[in-house]
Amino acid sequence: MAEDVKVKRVAICTGGGDAPGLNAVIRAAVLAGINRGWEMYGIRDGFNGLLMPENYLDGGLIRLTRERVRGITHLGGTILGTTNRGSPLSFPLKMPDGTIEEVDRTDELVRSFRMHEIDALISIGGDGSMTIANALARKGLWVVGVPKTIDNDLDQTVVTFGFNTAVAFSTECLDRLHSTASSHRRVIVVEVMGRYAGWIALESGVAGSADVILLPEIPYDLEKVAEKIRLREEQGSNFSIVVVAEGARPKDGTVSVISHEVGRAERLGGIGEKVSQELQQMTGKETRVVVLGHLLRGGSPTSFDRLVALRFGAAAVRAISEGRRGILVALDPPIVQYVPLEDATRRMKTVPLDCDTILTARDLGICLGD
Ligand code: F6P
Numbered sequence: 001m002a003e004d005v006k007v008k009r010v011a012i013c014t015g016g017g018d019a020p021g022l023n024a025v026i027r028a029a030v031l032a033g034i035n036r037g038w039e040m041y042g043i044r045d046g047f048n049g050l051l052m053p054e055n056y057l058d059g060g061l062i063r064l065t066r067e068r069v070r071g072i073t074h075l076g077g078t079i080l081g082t083t084n085r086g087s088p089l090s091f092p093l094k095m096p097d098g099t100i101e102e103v104d105r106t107d108e109l110v111r112s113f114r115m116h117e118i119d120a121l122i123s124i125g126g127d128g129s130m131t132i133a134n135a136l137a138r139k140g141l142w143v144v145g146v147p148k149t150i151d152n153d154l155d156q157t158v159v160t161f162g163f164n165t166a167v168a169f170s171t172e173c174l175d176r177l178h179s180t181a182s183s184h185r186r187v188i189v190v191e192v193m194g195r196y197a198g199w200i201a202l203e204s205g206v207a208g209s210a211d212v213i214l215l216p217e218i219p220y221d222l223e224k225v226a227e228k229i230r231l232r233e234e235q236g237s238n239f240s241i242v243v244v245a246e247g248a249r250p251k252d253g254t255v256s257v258i259s260h261e262v263g264r265a266e267r268l269g270g271i272g273e274k275v276s277q278e279l280q281q282m283t284g285k286e287t288r289v290v291v292l293g294h295l296l297r298g299g300s301p302t303s304f305d306r307l308v309a310l311r312f313g314a315a316a317v318r319a320i321s322e323g324r325r326g327i328l329v330a331l332d333p334p335i336v337q338y339v340p341l342e343d344a345t346r347r348m349k350t351v352p353l354d355c356d357t358i359l360t361a362r363d364l365g366i367c368l369g370d
Contacts, residue, residue: 196348
């Protein structure tokens with residue numbers, strides 16, 4: 001519970017894939033910390049600034065002043081840089097015999113924090129970053145996590161910042177694709193990110209009036225999708241919009257993976273092209289595929305994401321000033337609350353099959369591939 005603590009130096013890091021709102025969290029945390037008389041620091045590229053300081057002209061750990069965070073709330077990306085490879089828990093190191101071995105570098109990291117006299121760390125990231133944050137907390141480091149990811153798959157928070165911006169952009173793309181699909185009487189397949197969770201596909205698909213939405217949570221039968229497209233033809237709609245989550249898979253098949261690399265999660269992708277080609281064969285209709293990919297991670301955060309990000313950044317600093325550690329700030333509307341990091345890393349938050357948005361999709365007649 002809350003205690004009166006003396007804090008002097010706090011570091012912030014951003015890890016994993018970038019998401020709109022990272023800079024807003026940084027600005028809020030820096031200002032809230034400085035206003036308490038603390039020194040605020042930023043670590044370059046996840047933890048690389050501390051693990052490989054020799055690679056940075058500025059030493060990998062930079063002082064964050066009011067000037068440094070001025071005018072960044074609306075900017076996408078992160079002023080600190082980020083990485084989604086080389087977790088300190090399994091860092092790929094080249095061995096003398098030339099082979100690559102994954103090494104746990106968290107002890108080294110904790111020593112580096114001590115050496116720089118950092119009292120607490122604000123770690124902004126998704127499930128991978130929170131697993132690292134939890135491991136560091138177990139080793140005695142004072143850590144407060146902030147939930148980020150466009151995928152919205154982090155448990156214990158209703159939303160992560162970045163998700164709303166991704167959904168808004170994807171929805172706008174679906175709106176734009178409707179007119180060209182309709183003019184050419186085509187089937188347009190739109191592949192969206194989200195890893196093993198279908199949040200972006202579901203929410204933008206419903207908001208953007210897709211005819212079919214394929215999610216990782218519901219393995220699909222493409223015959224059901226072809227039937228839906230044929231039915232629409234019979235009813236006079238000679239075009240269709242199909243949204244496919246990158247982690248979607250056929251009933252009797254597997255997830256489409258682009259590559260497996262040492263030191264990082266498998267890269268998903270390619271399912272849109274497969275679905276598009278198969279649907280062209282099955283329906284005889286001309287199809288096109290659009291992969292939204294990293295466009296979903298770019299651009300300015302929506303006002304919703306900006307506000308959530310600013311609230312998260314300020315709440316992380318309040319948590320530290322109250323002596324709370326090993327926690328994640330989380331949105332439980334209308335409040336921001338604190339949950340144990342341990343709980344947030346236990347499972348992935350996927351779309352519940354009985355949730356209201358799934359029911360809404362079915363009521364609207366959207367085909368979910370089952
Ligand atoms: O986790 C965010 C995310 O954008 C996923 O939706 C996607 O699968 C992955 O990152 C892509 O990672 P990369 O930037 O390495 O291509």
